[in-house]
Amino acid sequence: MSQMFEVIDSQSSALGEISLRRRRIPVFGDRDIYEVKLGDEFLMSSMFVDAEEALSTLGLAAVKGDQLDVVVGGLGLGYTAVAALEDERISELLVVDALDTVINWHKDEMVPLGKILNADSRNRYVLGSFFDLATAPALGFDPQAPAKKFDAILLDIDHSPTEFLNPANASFYTTDNLSLMAEQLKPEGVFAMWSQNLPEQNFVALLESVFTRVESHVVSFYNPFQNCESTNSVYVCINGKGS
Numbered sequence: 677m678s679q680m681f682e683v684i685d686s687q688s689s690a691l692g693e694i695s696l697r698r699r700r701i702p703v704f705g706d707r708d709i710y711e712v713k714l715g716d717e718f719l720m721s722s723m724f725v726d727a728e729e730a731l732s733t734l735g736l737a738a739v740k741g742d743q744l745d746v747v748v749g750g751l752g753l754g755y756t757a758v759a760a761l762e763d764e765r766i767s768e769l770l771v772v773d774a775l776d777t778v779i780n781w782h783k784d785e786m787v788p789l790g791k792i793l794n795a796d797s798r799n800r801y802v803l804g805s806f807f808d809l810a811t812a813p814a815l816g817f818d819p820q821a822p823a824k825k826f827d828a829i830l831l832d833i834d835h836s837p838t839e840f841l842n843p844a845n846a847s848f849y850t851t852d853n854l855s856l857m858a859e860q861l862k863p864e865g866v867f868a869m870w871s872q873n874l875p876e877q878n879f880v881a882l883l884e885s886v887f888t889r890v891e892s893h894v895v896s897f898y899n900p901f902q903n904c905e906s907t908n909s910v911y912v913c914i915n916g917k918g919s
Contacts, residue, residue: 680699680700680701680702681697681698681699681700682697682698682699683695683696683697684696684697684698684781684786685777685781685786687777689714689775689777690774690775691714691775691841691842692714692715693714693715694712694713694714694775694777694778695712695713696710696711696712696781696786696787697710697711697712697713698710698711699711704723704900708722708788709721709722709723710722710753710787710788712752712753712778714841719752719841720752720753722753722755722788723900723901724897724899724906725753725755726895726897726908727870727895727897727908727909727910728752728753728755728756728759728832728870729755729756729759730893730895730908730910731756731759731830731832731868731869731870731910732748732756732757732759732760732762732763732830733759734868734893734910734912735828735830735866735867735868735910735912736760736763736765736766736828736830736866738866738868738891738912738914739765739827739828739865739866740864741765741827742765742767743765743767744763744765744766744767744827744828745767745768745770745824745825745826745827746760746766746768746769746770746826746827746828746829746830747769747770747771747772747817747826747828747829747830748760748769748770748771748772748830748831748832749772749806749810749829749830749831749832749833750772750773750806750831750832750833751771751772751773751778751779751782751801752778752832753787753789754782754787754789754790754792754793755789756830756832756870757769757771757789757793757799758789758792758793760830761792761793761796761798761799766798767798768798768800769796769798769799769800770800770801770802770817770818771793771799771800771801771802772802772804772806772809772817773801773802773803773804773806774803774804774805774806776803779801779803782794782801783801802817802818802819804819806831806833807833807844807845807847807848807853810829810848810853810856810857810860811848811853811856811857812856813856813857813859813860816860817829817860823860824860825860825861825862825865826860826861826862826865827861827862827865827866828861828865828866828867828868829857829860829861829865829866829867829868830868830869831867831868831869831870832869832870833845835871835872835873836871836872836873836876837849837869837871837876837879837882838873838876838879839872839873849879849882850882851882851885851886854867854882854883854885854886855886858886858887858915861915862915863915863916864914864915864916865914865915866912866913866914866915867887867912867913867915868910868911868912868913869910869911870908870909870910871908871909871910871911872908873908873909874894874907874909875892875894875909875911879911880892880911883911883913886913887913887914887915887916888914888915888916889913889914889916890911890912890913890914891911891912891913892909892910892911892912893909893910893911893912894907894908894909895907895908895909895910
């Protein structure tokens with residue numbers, strides 16, 4: 677192991693071996709780059725966080741009111757959660773992740789943003805499957821307040837609505853299951869979701885079967901490895917069918 681590369685932690689999980697790595701690439705200067713891998717697959721890197729942050733900024737920009745209760749599905753390296761907490765209207769943020777390993781990386785401050793999340797009393801980690809909780813409105817996301825409704829649900833787990841971190845996640849992307857999740861939103865609450873791909877019209881149509889308004893945003897950012905612009909997308913949906 678060189679000083680330019682370090683595996684900080686590696687643990688088995690229900691999805692396979694998950695590892696947290698830190699590297700330095702001299703051409704990019706004196707900075708630590710954090711990466712998460714699941715088996716041989718790269719899940720995320722601190723080199724590319726613009727779209728993860730945009731998930732929060734775009735999603736919360738569509739939310740009306742104050743004293744907001746918000747769910748983030750997928751903790752990752754923490755960029756979506758930290759960006760959400762920059763909104764002073766947030767009253768409570770629940771960050772749901774199925775892997776205790778990832779939550780512990782933040783609790784133990786093995787990743788840089790763990791310190792920020794731990795220091796903010798509005799933040800709370802929830803260990804559990806986002807998809808199981810999303811489709812069980814009688815239980816809901818908050819173990820301390822069953823059936824609680826939220827102002828926004830921000831989702832960043834799968835690579836896209838057609839490329840899944842776990843094949844079992846595919847069943848979530850249906851009118852029935854998205855509708856179950858929408859029951860956990862307040863009227864005019866917002867569901868927003870990140871995708872690594874450009875907007876997919878079939879998915880937009882699916883979202884429109886559940887939500888009264890659907891917008892898709894393309895987020896561009898510089899990719900230094902390819903020396904060009906890369907794109908992700910963020911879907912923002914307004915709930916008009918809640919009760």
